[in-house]
Amino acid sequence: MRQRHGFSLIELLVSSAVTFLTVLTVSAAFLNYSQSFYTQAGIRGGQASLRQSHLMVIRNLRMAGYGMEPALAFGFPDGWKRSAANNNNMSNRLVFRMRNPAFNAFASLPLSAASINLSQPLKQTLREGQIIQVMCEGAVAWSYAQLSADAPAKSTTLSLKGATGKFPNLNAFTAPCFGSAGGKINIFKIDVYDYSLRFIDDRPYLFRQHGIGPVSSSDPYGEPVAEDIEAFRVTFLREDGSPFLPDPTAAAPDYDTPVDDALRGPTNKSPANIRAVIVGMVARSSTRDLSTTADNKIPAFSKKEDAVKDFDPTTSARPQDLPLEDEIENDRATNKKLAPGIRRVVSEMTVQVRNMRSSEMPLPIYSLDSGACKGGAVPNDNYNCAGG
Structure with a gap:
């Protein structure tokens, strides 16, 4: 009779140890891969938000300044800037x-300073606060006004806010061409692009407001356009490429100002x-x-720890002379520096604003053919289509 042999206790212990080490190694590799994939996915998300934001802002x-005097192309509301010694605007x-x-x-x-009657019904709704440009035929004269109430589609009346003598509430319709013997009066819509940073549910977003909505509202019409944008900074450049902080109260050149006039000089x-x-x-x-390795302990916003050494997290004061990549990030609930671990991408692009070089007010000729511009049809008078 053949004697049966089994595994010895030592063999079982060795095989169990080998199996355990194999499982441990595979698990560690899987966890590292998962962590790497998780981290890279987060980085790609930030890069995608940056590309989306930059493309949108730059395209707009x-x-x-299209169709407007260059002096009115940019808005400067209260608190728009945080100036630095190098003339860079450090606002967001x-x-x-x-x-x-x-x-x-x-x-x-x-025309009336209180309301404007339209020759044809509106094709789209205009919101309260919407800025309009009112222009005589041939761009002989023009002015601006702001709606005091919504004007629904198909309405024929625009109610205007009272004149203040300041843009956009000018309501200056005193030129002869605005009288009863004048010609065709164009009404144009002025779009406002107001980009800023805002936290929504403790997450930073690039937010765009449209400059419209009821005055009583604390949050006029607007929407987030990209998430995870933590810092947003603009620098304005002159013709020679030098940076400067614009002063909205400074005397502005107009279309007829000579190129060599002091109003276009380096001191204005x-x-x-x-x-x-x-x-x-x-x-x-x-x-x-x-990740817990020393190489991956990323500071909350800056790779330069000395850039934040003098920052007091118990106050709202922020350093005024830090470069873009050295901004400070605080937890909105505790007002303390966030823990390390967030990776960041910095990007800067220069945008040429060509409409600021305009030498005259553009006035495209639009069609009065009510049946034109539908389904891609060309107006019978070969003029431009418009109307929303």
């Missing part, structure tokens, strides 16, 4: 305007002399890097 910014807000090329309406004469800080804008942004990864 290139049209700043950018406001600019442009005429909407897809909208046009015509007014019935005579009028916004009309803006020729380019540097747009800088910092986007953070959408997830934290939970």
Whole structure:
């Protein structure tokens, strides 16, 4: 009879140890891979937000000042800047305007400073606070006004806010061409692009407001356009490429001002002399890097620890002379520096604002053919389509 042999206790212990080490090694490799994938996914999310934000802002910014005097192309609301010694604007807000090329309406004469009657019903709704440009035929004269109430589609009356003598509430319709014997009066819509940073549910977003909405509202019409944008900074450049902080109260050159006039010189800080804008942004990864190795202990915002050594997290004061990549990030609930682990991407681009070099007010000729511009049809008079 053959004797049966089994595994000895030592063999079982050795095989168990080998199996355990194999499982441990595979598990560690899997965890490292998962962590790496998780980290890279977060980095890609931040990069995608940065690309989306930059493309959107730059595409809109290139049209700043279209159909408007250069002095009115950019807006400077209260608190728009944090100035530094090098003339760089360190704020996180950018406001600019442009005429909407897809909208046009015509007014019935005579005009009133309180309301405007339209010759044809609106094709789209205009919101309260909407800025409009009212222009005589041939751009002989023009002025601006702001709606005091919503004007629904198909309405024929625009109610205006009272004149204040300041843009946009000018309501200056005293030129002869605005009288009953005048010609065709164009109504254009002025779009406002107001970009800033805002926290929504403790997450940073690049936010755009439209400059419209009821005055009583603390949050006028607007929407977040990209998430995880932590810093947003603009620098305005002159014709020679030097940075400066625009002064909206400075005397501004107009269309007839000679090129060599002092109003266009290096000492005039009028916004009309803006020729380019540097747009800088910092986007953070959408997830934290939970790696514990020394090489991956990323500071909360800056790789330079000395850049934040003098920052007092118990106050709202922030250093005024830090470069873009050295901004400070605080937890909004505790007002303390965030824990390390967020990776960030910094990007800057220079945008040429060509409409700021305009030498005359543009006035495209729009069609009065009510049946035109539908289904791609060309107007019978070969003029431009508009109306939304």
